[in-house]
Amino acid sequence: MTMNMNISNYYRSLSAFILLGPLCFGQYQFEVKDASKNYDAIIHIDNCFSDQCMDKGTVELFNNNNTKVQTFTSDNLVLHLGEGQRLERGKVIPLKKEQSPLIFGDFNFDGTEDLAIRNGNMGNYSSASYDVYVFNSTRMAFVKSKELTDLGSNYFDFFETDPVRKRIITFGKDGCCRFFTTEFEVIPQKGLDKVLEKEEDSSEDGYVKVIIKEKKNNKWTTRTKVYPSDQYNR
Incomplete structure (x- = not known):
């Protein structure tokens, strides 16, 4: 009789655990x-x-x-x-x-x-x-x-947001010396359109090479410029 009661209590406790889970x-x-x-x-x-x-x-x-x-x-x-x-x-x-x-x-x-x-x-x-x-x-x-x-x-x-230009700005890096910025234009009812990629590369001692790819009128252009490290601010 005692054993049957213990078994019954065990299964009642087990059922409560299953039903309530972590709430217990x-x-x-x-x-x-x-x-x-x-x-x-x-x-x-x-x-x-x-x-x-x-x-x-x-x-x-x-x-x-x-x-x-x-x-x-x-x-x-x-x-x-x-x-x-x-x-x-x-x-x-x-x-x-x-x-x-x-x-x-x-x-x-x-x-x-x-x-x-x-x-x-x-x-x-x-x-x-x-x-x-x-x-x-x-x-x-x-x-x-x-x-x-x-x-x-x-x-x-x-990411960061620019509400004036309606753009989302993301960032990335590769190792010690290469940093990336990517901008996406938010087009209502359509989604995102990537419009700018910027790479800053300071792997060459004393210099920072900046490559900017920009989309205007559905055409991409690329600009590259090298700055002395002590004259460049990110």
């Missing part, structure tokens, strides 16, 4: 409040260690009325704690903008706020990489952009 033990939770003018976020990550997290996680986005608007997942959310912060399961830990694995901005220059979510270190020289979601006004939801995710994942860290 709690996840690490973080809150981001100052990264966006329109949204706050709650981040859940399964595993953290020391002063950083690098694991699968979810991001819950809330509007200014504290209504949840969308949930996202990332296979590798990466974030670092600030000085004096301590990991504790079940406790909501606040993150400053510079700690957050989220980047908000108008990446496609349509007047609405978009979102980039850290997806590991897949960028140039193992730099930060991001999945990029643009806000779709028709669906009233964030939709993942393949083009912008490629730019956010394959270059050196996250």
Whole structure:
């Protein structure tokens, strides 16, 4: 009789574990409040260690009325704690903008706020990489952009935006002495068009060779100039 009761209790416990999974033990939770003018976020990550997290996680986005608007997942959310912060399961830990694995901005220059979510270190020289979601006004939801995710994942860290010229600017490097800048024009309803490539090569002692390839009227031109190292500023 006792053995049957123990077996019954075991299977009840096992069923609860299967149903609830990690909720039985709690996840690490973080809150981001100052990264966006329109949204706050709650981040859940399964595993953290020391002063950083690098694991699968979810991001819950809330509007200014504290209504949840969308949930996202990332296979590798990466974030670092600030000085004096301590990991504790079940406790909501606040993150400053510079700690957050989220980047908000108008990446496609349509007047609405978009979102980039850290997806590991897949960028140039193992730099930060991001999945990029643009806000779709028709669906009233964030939709993942393949083009912008490629730019956010394959270059050196996250890209910059130039809202005046409506361009996205990416960076890269090769070894100690070669740096690359690439600019893409954002064309509404069409996508991205690469319009500039710039290479700065300081491998020759005392000099910097700059090669600029630029697209104008669907034609590419190339300009090359060599500067003394002490007279060149990147």
